[in-house]
Amino acid sequence: MENTSQKKVGQQLINRSVIEIPIDDNLISLRGLSPKRLRFEVEYGLERGTTANSFLFKADNKYQQTKSKKTAILIHPPGATFQEFFIPSLLEFVSPQTTNLLVVVGHVNPNRLVVLRSLAKKFSSLKLITSNAGAKLLRDLWFQEKPSKDQHNKEKTNEIPSIPEIKVIRKEEEIEINQNYRLTLIPAPTARWPGGLIAFENSLGLLMSDKFFGAHLCTTDWAEANALQTEEERRHYFDCLMVPMANQVDALVDKLEELDIKTIAPGHGPAIEGSWRSLINDYRRWSEQQKKSSLKVALLFASAYGNTAAIADALATGISRTGICIESLNCEFTSTNELIEAIKTADGYLIGSPTLGGHAPTPIVSALGTLLAEGDRQKPVGIFGSYGWSGEALDLLESKLRDGGFIFSFDPIKIKFSPDVSTLQTLEQTGTSFGRKLIKAQTIQQRRTQGGVGVTRSDPALIALGRIIGSLCILTTYKGEENEMRSGAMVASWISQASFSPPGITIAIAKDRAVEALLHCGDSFALNILAAGRENKLMKQFLKPFDPGADRFESLDLTLSPAGHPLFLESLAWVEGTVKQRMECGDHWLIYAEINNGKVLDQQGITAVHHRKSGANY
16 A cells, blocks of 8 residues: 655656555554655765654554544654655544544654644644653744745645644653553653654554664665664764764663563664664664763754754764764753753853744853853854844854854854755864864873873884875765765775775775765765876875865866766876775774776876875874
8 A cells, every 4th residue: 555746856756655564453654755865964865765654553443432433543743745645644544534643743843743733634633642842842833834945835824723632741651552552652852852752562562763763764674684784874873863962862772771672663764673682782882982082062052943953963963073072952951050061061162043033042042141151262162053034143142152252163154944965064074173173172282281292103013003005096976966966085095905806995084084974885986096296286185174165176177987976187097986885993984895997097107105104193
């Protein structure tokens, strides 16, 4: 059983559908499928599509009777993207004339509100179940219209139905659905989703985890075959969304491990059956890596429509690549004491705000006051935000912080509506640059403390390690199409041939390199091998620091490889490869790529190589 929809984006026709996946006698998953990325947000960066997983406990004719109507329970409805075919699919199983509908809302945002409003129009007895923070967000946002570049698509206020009855879950609570099913509802607040609510069905051991443990890839399979099948997608999802909330995520994982879980069914991607415990352990391990950092950035924000939160996610992703710990705080749901503690223990500050009615939200104004009172003027600061028709909130943040003597690490980021793909790439690079500045400042301070001598650099083993030489190359890549195009390049010397059949190479890439985000499994790239005696021009171009968003290929003579990646005419040779595997190695990623094409451009030239004095640096 399937409902389908098509949408034209640019020149591409995107097919979307919803399918029914039976789970138990009276339980089904309604899964929305999108083979293409849906939104311009960092967690969709692998461009492998996505799914939106909802769960429906159908009315039990023998058990559920409330006067003339039965009751069905819908867990985690999708957002507006899937509305046009999700609603018809739901109505095949639930009749508004004969059935009451309870909806468990796992998190609240404007896109999900579109679907909830549609359900409210069809089901006169609709009842929403949400956490305390979720109820507040529902009441605050229900009658608001999300600013849009296309005002013709805006929902008219007079068309919005009355807000349904809301049942608030303040602490863990059990609801009996019928004689077969019992739901345990667990509030799961985080900075990104303060209204988080997780549902656990006890008899099946089914954890419907909404935003946690997800992965963005399009699949019709109910569950993954094994942990390796989706490991890259789940790690990318974690790095983009969970890293800034590591402490909150750890606390939630502790609580969830007490449940008798058999299957985790997240809001995005396939379910996890046999390997769910391994995934929980991965979440712990990934969180621990961030918390080990000696540097921390306090990321303070509020986000009315999700746009400012998307900017915060991109900045946090860039910072996390440098290994710095990020503490993300949603100011609307954070106490003054928590703010003060985060500010006092941070080495840098980021604060972001939307503009609502020409003003900053009250929680941001309060957080700004706390930052002005408690913040260290010697530590760098950055501001960011999204706006619809004006940006007064950002002007307020900038003027108050500059007048307060704070040092800005980058120019204020002011984005109208939502960031696009190119802007997100720039934001990630801005975050990485912010992190590198903090690390550089820490290194300088450590050298002063140690009298200017780097102890590790004199280690005989490291000096010996530096004698291993590598070819000097420029790695280049283009990814995406038309207005979604992203580009990257870097000097590479940690390269080695890894296999004969098929011909393959390994390349080590530092985690804080911007190009790393464009080199996941399935991505392709070109490797320009430099010629000795002619390497200086290209080395000078790609070793200099680039401003976030700058064109790394400006003023260079280029041609393109068969797969469309930049090639330099002065190179000795080039090869083109496709990433097949990735392995995390300390502060680098090691990628293995199979070689698809290549050519020697100068038969008489020799390869430029890199000689190092120490294995402690490049």
